[in-house]
Amino acid sequence: MPVDFYMMPGSAPCRGVALTAKALGVPLVEHQTDLMKGEHMTPAYLKMNPQHTIPTINDNGFSLWESRAIQQYLADKYGKNDDLYPKDAAKRAVVHQRLYFDMGTLYLRFGEIYYPMMFGGAPKDAEKVKKFDEALGFLDGFLSESKWAAGDKLTIADHSLVASISTADAVGHDLSKFPNIVRWYADCKKTMVGYEEANAAGAKGFGDWFNSVVKA
Amino acid sequence: MASIVLYHFPPSAPCRFALMTARMLGLNVNIKLVNLLKKEQYEPEFLKINPQHSVPTITDDGFHLWESHAISTYLVGKYGRESGLYPLDLKLRASVDQQLYFDAVVLFQRIRALCVPFIYGTASSVPDDVKKGVVDAIDILDTSLSNKTWLVGDKITLADIANVATLCNAEVVGYDLSKHRNVADWFDRCKTTIKGFDENLKGVAEFGALVRANHPAPLFP
Ligand SMILES: N[C@@H](CCC(=O)N[C@@H](CS)C(=O)NCC(=O)O)C(=O)O
Ligand SMILES: N[C@@H](CCC(=O)N[C@@H](CS)C(=O)NCC(=O)O)C(=O)O
Numbered sequence: 001m002p003v004d005f006y007m008m009p010g011s012a013p014c015r016g017v018a019l020t021a022k023a024l025g026v027p028l029v030e031h032q033t034d035l036m037k038g039e040h041m042t043p044a045y046l047k048m049n050p051q052h053t054i055p056t057i058n059d060n061g062f063s064l065w066e067s068r069a070i071q072q073y074l075a076d077k078y079g080k081n082d083d084l085y086p087k088d089a090a091k092r093a094v095v096h097q098r099l100y101f102d103m104g105t106l107y108l109r110f111g112e113i114y115y116p117m118m119f120g121g122a123p124k125d126a127e128k129v130k131k132f133d134e135a136l137g138f139l140d141g142f143l144s145e146s147k148w149a150a151g152d153k154l155t156i157a158d159h160s161l162v163a164s165i166s167t168a169d170a171v172g173h174d175l176s177k178f179p180n181i182v183r184w185y186a187d188c189k190k191t192m193v194g195y196e197e198a199n200a201a202g203a204k205g206f207g208d209w210f211n212s213v214v215k216a
Numbered sequence: 217m218a219s220i221v222l223y224h225f226p227p228s229a230p231c232r233f234a235l236m237t238a239r240m241l242g243l244n245v246n247i248k249l250v251n252l253l254k255k256e257q258y259e260p261e262f263l264k265i266n267p268q269h270s271v272p273t274i275t276d277d278g279f280h281l282w283e284s285h286a287i288s289t290y291l292v293g294k295y296g297r298e299s300g301l302y303p304l305d306l307k308l309r310a311s312v313d314q315q316l317y318f319d320a321v322v323l324f325q326r327i328r329a330l331c332v333p334f335i336y337g338t339a340s341s342v343p344d345d346v347k348k349g350v351v352d353a354i355d356i357l358d359t360s361l362s363n364k365t366w367l368v369g370d371k372i373t374l375a376d377i378a379n380v381a382t383l384c385n386a387e388v389v390g391y392d393l394s395k396h397r398n399v400a401d402w403f404d405r406c407k408t409t410i411k412g413f414d415e416n417l418k419g420v421a422e423f424g425a426l427v428r429a430n431h432p433a434p435l436f437p
Binding site: 066089138 | 309
């Protein structure tokens, strides 16, 4: 039985899930959920996810949200081996550390600059840019020590992180100061299964949207 | 087993989450205080262990790890797989992870946005939208707890410990939990079930005092 996937292609956390699903070869049945039309606030949606966020999956009656929790679940359930999400306690912990870093530091700080510009007409705040660049510096440091974000193998942490980084790239944030990120980002594009479909197209859509709102 | 070193700042909710997890598992921890008010997290010795300079951080036999949620799942995975705190059942575990992310990015960030500006003396009034963010987050928690004893399944898990550690910081700055029945009842259950809860409350009191030093009145009158 297929897994239902409630999503929007522009949303970075949705793209993290899509990349993990591609890597695992799990087919997801996509249900585009238009936030602008309030499709995440219908009684049926709220019954499934009272927190009304996308992405949400429904695996034959089991509903789950928070993109990174979904990635972990899919990898544990469908992984043919544990490369994407190692079982070894220390290796798994590093994957978790990167996932929480991505959510609570990297993507959070990205959003603090660019969301108010998109949704509130705010100017670009130099202090917030500094904070985001500090976070990019942390990531650059992690990537100076290993090929992939959590070690020598590509993991679900890379899926989550590249969804964020490609979004920053799409709105024109300068990444060139972070050589390890630049190298890794190119590796992600080359290596990840279904990268174009699962991530690049949606990130580009997000960037186009940003440019149409912010430059108008 | 050599003891685990926990770099700790008691007012910090994530630190108290990691410590309560260790206490629940009965682990031997060697606590090293990192006073954030004195910027001790930038000491070169600490930066070598955690370049991201956040607490909590642990070292376990040469392995360095930070992010309280990663630390707690690691400790259970390594030292208490059968404890039930991070269930082995895939769906239960996924739901625990979901609630851990909720704690990290919703509850914690919103309470932090409200309180931390007072700790550093950069705020003088409480913006309504920031306050509403906290109320909304606690409402979500209340919904997650409806008809339930614990957040996930029928036993206490890391999801409860993480969220209650964070919620304590809202309560100590004047948030009246009795407005949310499910949360209030669950909070009382956590108090009597979690080992190290009293030790946790000492850090909570320190957090409250730091906020009150710059804002003597409750943030939620
Ligand atoms: N931490 C969450 C973030 C999810 C999130 O904020 N999704 C946004 C779209 S990108 C959303 O659903 N917003 C609508 C809402 O929260 O009502 C995750 O990784 O899944
Ligand atoms: N998501 C992290 C949050 C950690 C965090 O923000 N720690 C704060 C104290 S509550 C800190 O170390 N701040 C000092 C700094 O980052 O320099 C976790 O759960 O561990």
